[in-house]
Amino acid sequence: MSLEAFKSRVLPVKNKLYRFAYRLLGDDSEAQDVVQEVLIKVWDRHDTMDELENMEAWCMRVTRNLSYDKLKSRQRRMTDSFEEGFDIGATDDATPYKSAETKDTMRMIRKLMERLPDKQRHVMQLRDIEGYSYKEIGDILELDMSQVKVNLFRARKQIREHLINTTEYGLQ
Template identity: 50%
Template sequence: MDWMEFREQIWPIKDRLYRLALRLVNDRAEAEDVVQEVMVKLWQQGKDLLLIKNMEAWCLRMTRNQALDKLKGGYRKRRTEITDNLPQFTIANGPDQQLEWKDTYQQIRTIIQNLPENHRSVVQLRDIEGMSYQEIADALEMTMPQVKTNLFRARKALREALLKQSSYGL
């Protein structure tokens, strides 16, 4: 694979790889390192990359594995970075509503970070990245029933945690 092919096929998905790595390692610098290491490995594979049928799934799998290797290597820093890059909440009209939406968003991000890794990965790829079930199955090397089960359990845990938190606020 030459530079032009690399730039056309792999470079456009680097942001998706970064978001997946960030969700797994929960640290911006570490996520950047993960993506950089994946890009280097992909470049070193050269012509072998031309044999891969689903390049995006392959890259996502490499990113996931690299991030998990980083976590297994002793790095387990649980720093929440939920205040950076919050989406603009245009639904809310006043400052009090915007603050409420921001708080809810932060709660969801915190809950997702505390999910088991396989649940967190599936939620990231389906609900945040918008990937299909088949794409997720390919990227995470899971069967379709495993993807659906993990997503169901993750959403259930998220819903229960939000309900529990909201009942404390009453």
């Protein structure tokens, strides 16, 4: 693919790619980064791009995949800082015992979330930690609204049951 072909076939879809990435990520700078990475990938493979029938579809797929990668890395960062950044009922006058108990509970929830099936874990992460709406989660994970709600319900139920068994009965 020549520079002229790149300018005529790829650059016109740049704004579509940005809007798609922005819808998935919800962050302007991350969406711009994704589009830039897509354009670099296209240019790096410019010698094989002439074989593609639908350049726009390929670019959209790469945009989606890179956006999902960013979401996963964001999730890892959130999971790594989950205990520190998630203060349930923490107050300035919390006793050391209460603080330790809360920290242990948050650590247990993080471990329980890691054991959930992928869909349930992603939906719970996006809803309860990231604060996305059901519709946004459906768009990000390509699920319909009912699937989002069912997966969230099942994830919360499983974690709740495990926490009750652990705290009430000492079962693990």
